Amino acid sequence: MRQLQREIDRAHRTSEELIVAFIDVDGLKAVNDTEGHLAGDALLTAVADSLVKCLRSYDLIMRYGGDEFVCALPNVDANGVRQRFAEVSAALAGGPTKGSITVGFAELGDERTAEALIRRADVDLLANRECR
Numbered sequence: 658m659r660q661l662q663r664e665i666d667r668a669h670r671t672s673e674e675l676i677v678a679f680i681d682v683d684g685l686k687a688v689n690d691t692e693g694h695l696a697g698d699a700l701l702t703a704v705a706d707s708l709v710k711c712l713r714s715y716d717l718i719m720r721y722g723g724d725e726f727v728c729a730l731p732n733v734d735a736n737g738v739r740q741r742f743a744e745v746s747a748a749l750a751g752g753p754t755k756g757s758i759t760v761g762f763a764e765l766g767d768e769r770t771a772e773a774l775i776r777r778a779d780v781d782l783l784a785n786r787e788c789r
Contacts (some may be wrong), residue, residue, distance in 0.1 A: 660717055664729045675765040676738045678728040679778035680704070681786075683757040684723040700754045707748040710778050711741055721746040727775055732742060759786050 661677070669674035682704050689697035701724075708718045708728060713738025717729040730738055742760050749756045767773045 658719075658771050661727065661729050661774075664717060665730060665765060665768070665771060665774060668731060668767070670761070673732050674734060675732060676730050676735065677762075677763050677765070677774045678730065679725040679761045679775060679782045680708075680737065681759045681782055682724040682726075682760065683759055695753075700716070700756050703749060703752050703754040703756055703778045704758060707745045707752070711744040711748055721775070725776070735762065735764060754764060761785055 664675055668674070682700060685697055685700060688700050701720075704726065705718070705720070708726065712718060712728060715731070717727075719727050721727040721741065731743070733741075739762070743760075746758060749758060759782055761778045761780065761784070763774050763778035763781060765774060768777070
């Protein structure tokens with residue numbers, strides 16, 4: 658969270674773009690309940706590996722909760738972020754776990770805290786889930 662806060666402070670200071678993605682691993686509880694926790698751990702690892710593979714080396718990737726990740730992508734516009742996460746989804750779907758994710762995005766505005774920006778990305782994630 659400190660690293661995310663530093664990214665927010667830097668973006669405000671330099672007037673650069675920053676987009677936060679809130680990622681939910683679809684069906685993790687069902688995988689844990691039906692295939693076991695080792696399979697659930699493999700799914701989480703596959704998501705993390707796909708994020709590392711498809712995002713840039715300087716993009717922030719962090720596990721936020723049980724089945725949630727948060728990523729911060731500086732100096733990229735909304736179209737670029739959506740393309741990167743389409744690549745993450747494709748890599749994950751084509752992998753051995755056949756996993757999927759739901760993602761919400763928030764472009765940095767007036768928010769000054771990591772929590773406020775994450776909250777807005779989470780709201781977008783919930784809206785994306787309702788559209789399915």
